[in-house]
Amino acid sequence: MIGILLLWSVAGSSAAQAQERYRLSGYIRDASRGALPGASVAVPALATGATADSTGFYSFLLPAGRHQLVISFIGYQSQTRDLNLTRAQRLSFALAESSNTLGEVVVEGSGTLEQKLQTTQMSVERLTAAEAKLLPALFGEVDLLKTLQLKPGVQNGGEGTSGLFVRGGSSDQNLVLVDDAVVYNPAHLFGLFSVFNPDAVQSVDLYKGGFPAQYGGRLSSVIDVKMREGNNQKVVTSGGIGLISSRLTVEGPIVKDKGSFLLSGRRTYFDVFTRQINKASESNPDYNPIPDYYFYDFNAKGNYKLGEKDQVFLSGYLGRDVFGFGSQGGFDFNFSWGNTLGAARWSHVFNKRLFLNTTASYTNYKYDVTNKLDQFSFNLASDIRDLALRSDLDYTPNDRHAFKFGAQLINHRFGVGRLQAGSSDGRLSIGSDVAYRGLEGGIYASDNFKATDKLQLEYGLRLSGFQSGSNSYGGLEPRGSARYSLTPKTSLKASYALMYQYVHLVTNSGATLPTDIWYPSRQSVKPQRAQQVAGGVSFLLGSGKYLLTNEVYYKWAQNQVDFKDGAQLFVNPDLDSEFLFGKGWAYGNELYLEKKTGRTTGWIGYTLSWSKRQFLPQRGTSGINEGRVFFPSYDRRHNLTVVVLHQLTERLNLTGSFVYTTGNATTLPAARFAVQDIFGGDLSAVPVYPDRNTYRLAPYNRLDLGVVWKLKPNRWVPESDLTFSVYNAYNRRNPYFVYFDQVRAGGEDTPVTSYRARQVSLFPAIPAVTYNFKF
Secondary structure, three states: OHHHHHHHHHHHHHHHHHHOEEEEEEEEEEOOOEEOOOOEEEEHHHOEEEEOOOOOEEEEEEEOEEEEEEEEOOOEOOEEEEEEEOOOEEOOEEEOEOOOHHHOOOOOOOOHHHHHHHOOOOOEEEEEHHHHHHOOOHHHOOOHHHHHOOOOOEEEOOOOOOOEEEOOOOHHHEEEEEOOEEOOOOEEHHHOEEOOOHHHEEEEEEEOOOOOOOOOOOOOEEEEEEEOOOOOOOOEEEEEEOOOEEEEEEEEEEEOOOEEEEEEEEEEOHHHHHHHHHHHOOOOOOOOOOOEEEEEEEEEEEEEEOOOOEEEEEEEEEEEEEEEEEOOOOEEEEEEEEEEEEEEEEEEEEEOOEEEEEEEEEEEEEEEEEEEEOOEEEEEEEEEEEEEEEEEEEEOOOOOEEEEEEEEEEEEEEEEEEEEEEEOOOOOEEEEEEEEEEEEEEEEEEEEEEOOOOEEEEEEEEEEEEEEOOEEEEEEEEEEEEEEEEEOOEEEEEEEEEEEEOEEEEOOOOOOOOOOEEEEOOOOOOOEEEEEEEEEEEEEEOOOOEEEEEEEEEEEEEEEEEEOOOOOOOOOOOHHHHEEEEEEEEEEEEEEEEEOOOOEEEEEEEEEEEEEEEOOOOOOOOOOHHHOOEOOOOOOOEEEEEEEEEEEEOOEEEEEEEEEEOOOEEOOOOEEEEEEOOOOOOEEEEEEOOOOOOEEOOOEEEEEEEEEEEEOOOOOOOEEEEEEEEEOOOOOOOOOEEEEEEEOOOOOOOOOOEEEEEEEOOOOOEEEEEEEEEO
16 A cells, blocks of 8 residues: 555656746847847747747746757758756857858748747738848839738838838828837838838838737837847948949947947939039030939947846937929929937846836937028928837746736827028018927737637737827727637637827828828827727648638728818918818738748738728818718729749849739829800810729739849958849839820810820839848
């Protein structure tokens, strides 16, 4: 009997030991460049693991015993490590970049797609600068936002633009963050290029739905951009020389292994050529000068370890677009706009289960228009400035729960319009300045709960509020998502999110322009509000090489903003009275097939979607379309994208992308009627317009091709490559807009007999070459 009891005791003790779990945590970093957000530590035998956060920190529980770990990240060499876990352990990893730069998107055995299958988060796309740099681009200028347009559920704003319209939302409904600082206008060159220099960016996360509770303030998407931290081992210089711009990046250690810096800048040089042309033609009185235009941006980031538990980060961005035009008749026109950002973050690890990130940030977006004609000058300007403070706490008490808590406060100043005009002799002087202030805040809590081996839930609640003058708004924003594993290679997912938006973009065009104005919620301008539900299924196919996902979504929104016909938008102290408010719906299906391993990688995405708006009669108007439902200009029924990257040899990569979308919805006159003035003058043709956006432009389609040729380095040639690309390879004349030309049967002096529609296209086939170097 004693022997039986002793045997039972030993067996019970062994079982308890076998069930004991310990926490494994640490950082995943580039071997020389700092944190790798989104890198993964996986235990394939247990189908578990963790993904690094924005600081590169990971943490999860494992049973005691021997395990094989796989550490991986896109563009880096994977590591396999054996671990005998007998106690809680801090273990950090340093990954090395792939020795073959051209193979940066080839990640053998990384488990990346499996991690995507197993996470509760859905409607998320992650993009690294390494991937974007391999794809062909307009003028050879790599653009991260244009690459995001190749993902399902994301529409572009028109030919060549970098604007994003996500799941039926407008461009101002995207929250764009750079190291937690808000970017209000993420575009250069009137929207043709984004402000993100790929040499300074580590990764971009796009959230299309199921938004985590820490994000708030916009309705349609979150674009979270993380900058690189710089090389902490040696000084490295890299850059590129292209057709329209050049880039230069310098990075290196502040103190080796403890801190590093990164400085990165780029500038276009259109103006270098236009100024020479204008100067050579000054003596010609009939010559019309070519406008000057250029943009530049500058990124800076530094970090320093204060100890094992503390690290500080400083980030900054400065970008400007400058457009100028001067005529020989004494007329000068100058237009400049741009962003200034700054962020300071303190990261503190209390223990293996609890860590804190606190960030203070400054944002300023402004534009300035100056006209001068002889002795008279005119200046129009607008801006928005933010001072923000946020703190986020991560607590992981066990392997079933991962809590997040946080708070945020933003002090807004809206410079709605500043007007100054006068003469140089002082006889005329007028001025006006319209500005408002607002205070936006939010607190949140969320939990990622592993209910069973098959069911995982992420749920949270955000309380947000806004105050401007005597007007206050606020509301609860519940968030939730779930993942259920039918099999090890099949998952079902669902999500719900409610969002409030307290700031609005004042624009009277379909595209985001530098002169658009940001405006706060006020007494008669209520916050926008939207809810979204989504469901999907994901499959791992072909021995885990392919991930196939299918998601359906439905979004409904209130207090959508538009404007009365003939609205006065600039320097208007009563802008509230120009608004119209309505509701909207968007729904669709997104099909996505992705491959990230092997010599051939890429994705295929197809979206079938609808977006609708309705503005009923109000404020003494007939509303829009007299209250009838209409499609906004960015409604697209079909959207197909195909992206292929193929490593032909160790030094040669072939890339290509194809896009097909339904044409933009637009408003064109259906007829014209003749009107003659009472004095018997010439007849005038007055256009008759149908309901808004009742016509469709021709479908948009384009093929881009590229070749990346890695040059063989030697003592005279640094590590470098030549990137050749052809934008719009088969010279498709895609519509930009349509206008009507007058037709006169008997020549210029005869009456107009009819009108003929003309299509304007921007870009034919455009070849480009870029030289990239690193030493």
